[in-house]
Amino acid sequence: MHTCNELALLTTTYRWRGLVSLILLLAYRLVGAQPTNNVEWPAxxxxxxxxxxxxxxxxxxxxxxxxAVAWTFRTGELExxxxxxxExxxxxxxxxxxxxxxxFFSTPTSRVFxxxxxxxxxxxxxxPDVYLRQDLSEITSRGVSIWPATTDKRAxxxxxxxxxxATLDGRLIALEASTGKPVTSFGKEGSVDLRQGLGNISVTSPPAVIGNMIVVGSSMGDNQRFNYERGVVRAYDAISGALRWSWDxxxxxxxxxxxxxxKGENAHQTGAANAWSIISADPERDLxxxxxxxxxxxxxxxxxxxQNLCASSIVAIRASTGKVVWHYQTVHHDLWDYDNAAQPLRFTFIKTGKKIPAVAVGTKMGHLFILHRETGAPLLPVDERPVPKSTVPGEIAHATQPFPTTLPLLGLQKFETWGVTPAEKAVADQRISGLRYEGPFTPPSLxxxxxxxxxxxxxxxxxxxxxxxxxxxITNVNRMAAIIQLLPREKLAASVKNNEELLRAETGMQAGTPYVMKRSYLFKIGKEGITMQTPPPWGTLVAVDLTKGSLAWEVPLGYMMDLSKYPQAKEWGSLNFGGATVTAGGLVFVAASLDxxxxxxxxxxxxxxxxxxxPAGGQATPMxxxxxxxxxxxxxxxxxxKLGTKLGDYVVAYKLP
Structure with a gap:
């Protein structure tokens, strides 16, 4: 039996405990704390x-x-x-x-950590001990994949x-997730040779995982010859490594x-049209x-x-069989290196209140196509518009190209010259003097x-x-023009001699054709940094409202000039490589720019x-x-x-204090 004083003390104690618990609960809610379970990023x-x-x-x-920085990991890659x-x-x-x-991630030389x-x-x-002295067009690896996919119930x-x-030297390797040791029952001691029967291919993007299938594309150099390696896409059994299907x-x-x-005697011996970027999967639809x-x-x-179907296209393939379900071509008879470089984005499109399974396609031309995921039919209007004809002997450019009509066109859609000063603009004007330009899809010329x-x-x-x-x-875009010139092969020496601009340009021999290709870009490099010879912004971050079909906002992304000399360069944006990530916290995280x-x-x-x-250039996508x-x-x-940003070997993590 408690006395009155004991009861009063006990009551006061319980009241304080309740008040403290209430304060802690409110604080927990105010700071947005979440349950202690983990939330993964599995692909x-x-x-x-x-x-x-x-x-x-x-x-x-x-x-x-x-x-603030939570931790930093170094791979030792530069050694x-x-x-x-x-380098x-x-x-x-x-x-x-x-x-x-x-x-889990991979380094440029395909090492896995x-x-x-x-x-x-x-x-x-x-x-994997990739030999770096071999002829490699790119030295990069955008990531690894895990099997079974965490959301795929079929595996x-x-x-x-x-x-x-998948490695730079054309191997598909299976590792035990717990130890990093090769799975010896997969392929030959844990590895499948992707070069067998195809030649000198590389792989720079993570394989797609769907059910018990591992689907992999390939990467290869450009413009070396017309009958380059075949751009075959293949699916392998995730357990045994056996080839299940291939598609060219x-x-x-x-x-x-x-x-x-x-069309043409040699057309079906053409190479490439390969899938070097990231392949998307829809396990529910087996696509x-x-x-x-x-x-x-x-x-x-x-x-x-x-027309060259199914090159420069998005192609839906039945994952279990390798059969083409549908295809949508974003560029007919591609003459501009307009690869489909961006991963096709699988999402649910809301149209007149109805939910529709869709795929969003963003292209180098700055076009956005929204396609029905099951049929490939455009969900928003697309026009076939006339484009300029080719003047190159032997070439016939396609008469029309597809243009989305309701979504904004992104990037450099209208060409004009620019310079920091009138004198520099005059230099840009002189540089383009005599060149051909008749709008988007102007074909290469002599x-x-x-x-x-x-x-x-x-x-x-x-x-x-x-x-x-x-x-x-949401996407980041580049706004940079290129100059393409075709040089008749028999006149190549005379064309190049005493032409400093041609000597500096990138060369593609295009063996098996009458022409050698020269490519350069409309920018100049000086002590103040890289200056584009087209108007800024040169790189932007863009948000498109798909429901309204309009541009929600567009802002400059980064800078690439000396801010002490050109403080306004913060509004000029930067050439950028690497993507963005969006969160429910109302944020878009992106690096990519040259700064x-x-x-x-x-x-x-x-x-x-x-x-x-x-601590080094951030030409990657955050997660x-x-x-x-x-x-x-x-x-x-x-x-x-290739961009000249600071090299390093860092993986950096940030969190709240």
Whole structure:
């Protein structure tokens, strides 16, 4: 039995305990704390369809300015480049995946690392020992894949989870996710030779995982000859490594899809049209969406006249059989290197209140196509418009090209010259004097053609992300023009001699055709940085409202000139490579620009909310996950040899204090 004083003390104690509990509960809610369970990022684009959307919102518009480095991991990659030319071509473009509390990613030389998602401590590493002195067009790897896919119920993990990496030297390798050791029962001691029967191909993007299938494309150099390696897409059994099917974008025999759209004696011996970018999957519909590219060579199609289906197309293939379900061509008879570089984005399109399974396609021309996922039919109007004719003997440019009519056109759609000063504009004017330009899709020519948009975008391999809450499709774009000139092979020496601009330009021999290709870009490099010779902004971040069919906002992305001399360059934007990620916290995270910063923008307005300098160039796409109740944002910072950004070997994680 309690006395009155004891009862009073007990009551007061319980009241204080209740008040403290209430305060703690309110504080927990106010800071947006989340349950302690982990939220993963299990594929390159988070989901198999590449939406790059995260439901996490612990980091939001109100607190993103507090982001700080949580940990930094170094791969030691630069040591491998010594004594080789790798530094000139290497680019750390990987987006890690996060599964079971572990980050998995690949380096430019196809090494694979597993590190603790909370601490950044190494768990294991695997080195496929790629020989860097071989002829490699690119030295990069955009990531790895895990099998079974975490959201695909058709596959079983009874045999243990596997990490798949496709390498620069054309191997598909299966590793035990827990140890990093090769799965010896897969292929030959854990590896399948992708070069067998195809030649000198590489792979620079993560394979697609659907059911028990691993679907892989290929990468190869451009413009070397017309009958380049075949751009075959193949599917392998995830357990045994056995080949299940292969599909060639270029029809080789009568009856193949699009056979009659390739004209000429040599047309069916054309190479490439390969899928070097990221393949998307729809496990529910048993479909993979293949982004194909320009046939070889990129800038002369006289050996492959006609429309050229299924090159420069999005092709839906039945994953279980390898049969083509539908195809949609974004460029007819491609003469501009307008590869489908961006991952096809699988999402649900809302049209007149109805939910429709869709695929969004963003192109180097800055065109956005919204296609029905099951049929490939455009869900928004597309016009076939007349485009300029070719003046090159032996070439016949396609008479029309597809133009979306209700969505905004992105990137450099109207060409004019520009300079920081009138004198520099005069230099740009002089440079284009005598060149051909008649708007988009002006074909290459003997006198030289201005190509706008250029072959680096519009929308490039960094791709797009989609916010299902607001209906915004968000992407970063480039605005840079190129100059393409075809030189008759028999007159090549005379054309080049004493022509300094031609000597500096990139050369494509295009063997087997009458012409050699020369390519350069409308910019100049000086002590103040890179200056485009077309009006700024030169790189932007864009949000398109797909429901309204309008531009929601567009802002400059980064800078690439010395701000001490040109403070206005912050409004001029930057050439950029690498994509963006959007979160339910109302944020868009993106690096990509040449100035070496990771940034966070307001999803609804495009306003810049936070930026942080990276230890090396950030030409990669960031990702985000939750570990032990804490949200992290992670990016690979390793630079880009061809762009000249600072090289490094960093993976950097940020979180709130």
């Amino acid at each position: 390159y684009g988070n989901d198999a369809g590449g939406m790059r959307f995260s439901p996490l919102k612990q980091i939001d518009t109100s607190n993103v300015k507090k982001l 491998l480049y010594k004594g080789t030319y790798a 000139e071509k290497a680019a750390f473009e990987a987006t890690p995946i996060m599964v079971d509390g572990t980050l 597993a590190i603790d998602a909370a601490t950044g401590q190494k768990k294991w590493a695997y080195d 079983s993990a009874a045999m243990g989870k596997r990490i798949f990496v 974008p270029i029809p080789r025999t009568k009856g193949d899809v699009g056979f009659d759209t390739w 993979v969406f293949i982004p194909t590219t320009s046939p070889s060579p990129d800038y002369y199609g006289g050996e492959r006249l006609g 006198q030289g053609t201005i190509m706008a948009p250029g072959n680096v975008g519009g929308v490039h391999w960094g791709g797009m992300c989609y916010d299902p809450v607001s209906g915004l499709l 070496g910063h990771l940034r966070a923008f307001n999803r609804q307005t495009g306003s810049l909310l936070w930026e942080a300098a990276l 985000t996950y939750q570990m032990n109740g804490q949200q992290y944002v992670v990016i690979a910072a390793g630079g880009h040899g």
